[in-house]
Amino acid sequence: MSRSSTVNFGAPVQSGIVHSHFNVQAKAPQQPLLAWRDRVGHVIDVLPSLSDLEKPFRASIDRYGVGQLAFTDCRSDSMLLERSLTRISRDSIRDYAFHVFLEGDVDDVAVRASPRNRASGAASILVLDMGQPVRMRRNTCRVLTFFVPGILAQEMFPDPEALHGRTMQNETPLTGLIVEHVTALSQNIAGMGASVADSAIRTSAQLLLAAFGKQAGLSGNARAAARAAMFGRVRRYIQANLSNESLSPESVLNALQLPRPTLYRLFQHEGGLGAYIRHLRLRQAADELARYPHVTVTEIAYGLGFKSSSDFTRAFRRAYDMAPQDFRALSMEGGQVLPRVRHNEPAEISG
Structure with a gap:
């Protein structure tokens, strides 16, 4: 004490x-x-x-x-x-x-x-x-x-x-x-x-x-x-529903009954709530690509709420400057750490 x-x-x-x-x-x-x-x-x-x-x-x-x-x-x-x-x-x-x-x-x-x-x-x-x-x-x-x-x-x-x-x-x-x-x-x-x-x-x-x-x-x-x-309350809800395809700023608003201006101000420094959700999904995807080499890219994409593997690949490439398959190959070859997020992507908040 x-x-x-x-x-x-x-x-x-x-x-x-x-x-x-x-x-x-x-x-x-x-x-x-x-x-x-x-x-x-x-x-x-x-x-x-x-x-x-x-x-x-x-x-x-x-x-x-x-x-x-x-x-x-x-x-x-x-x-x-x-x-x-x-x-x-x-x-x-x-x-x-x-x-x-x-x-x-x-x-x-x-x-x-x-x-x-x-x-x-x-x-x-x-x-x-x-x-x-x-x-x-x-x-x-x-x-x-x-x-x-x-x-x-x-x-x-x-x-x-x-x-x-x-x-x-x-x-x-x-x-x-x-x-x-x-x-x-x-x-x-x-x-x-x-x-x-x-x-x-x-x-x-x-x-x-x-x-x-x-x-x-x-x-x-x-x-x-x-x-x-x-x-923290919003972040916990998002993480719990990350694999839900319907997860969106609107669904968060409806589920938590928060005022729209308040919620948007909370995530303004993250590039917006939609960008924050996308970022967490991509970070999770990168982790799964490295940890589960036998799971296909398509399975990972759908498992994290992306509507198609092509949508996922485009988003992943924009965030990390490489395709999901290339990232997986790098991680398997030399224990590559997660690639750095591009500067126009929001950084994950801990705590």
Whole structure:
């Protein structure tokens, strides 16, 4: 987990993703809740009752560290959690923890001793200042948590300590975008490179801060974070439907129900949405030509949504200055890397 507010959030990632996994199922039947308490005890205390210890308990967590950023994907049964002033005085953890519940929720969140400071109702998203005390009941859930350095929170929220204990439901377009973005991150982070994961975690943090800023009536600009998440949403749809012959800018508009001007602006720097779709198809085609020498060019063309092998050959030649058959021959002869895209073709965006 990242710690103090001295983190340079704009610093480039210097190393890869550090991943760890823990599952209490590997423990003896009478030990899982105590094993879980030991596992998360460096961050927050689990407060089991005697009856809790007698019940079955399931929990697992995956933690991904990228530079000074951290993201966890946790599934667990219900438990009572507390981060006390005593605990806070003994450690240096001062990040802001944004919890996004994909399943289940959290309730009875108390950030002060007085009952009037308890959050009412269950929440889909919760933010905690790890430098302040909290006590809460986390119900059986799957929760994704982003640990955000204080310096980033201060950039987007003028009084970040006031974030502590704030909750919200997934009821707005912005929170819906957040849930979709973090869900995609949880599904794909294991296969991401460090720089891509770093960018995705940063975008998630910016979206979450923007949502709470909007809830608080602040005038912060969430456009850049929202644009990155929306771009990711469109890109995932295109990649999932790349082999569909009917895939087109119009079909993307209809499927995702996005405003036409917004969608076109997103891909303006790619030469347009149609050019972006064609580019991804051609990159995939080049990969398949090299990897599957026994698959015919025609089969590859139709498999990627081209209407004919001649249309595919013309598009491939325009992009790479050679015919598909010539590219395959080069790749088979000497392990040739993918040819460089011509300058008038859009470059693929990662992340």
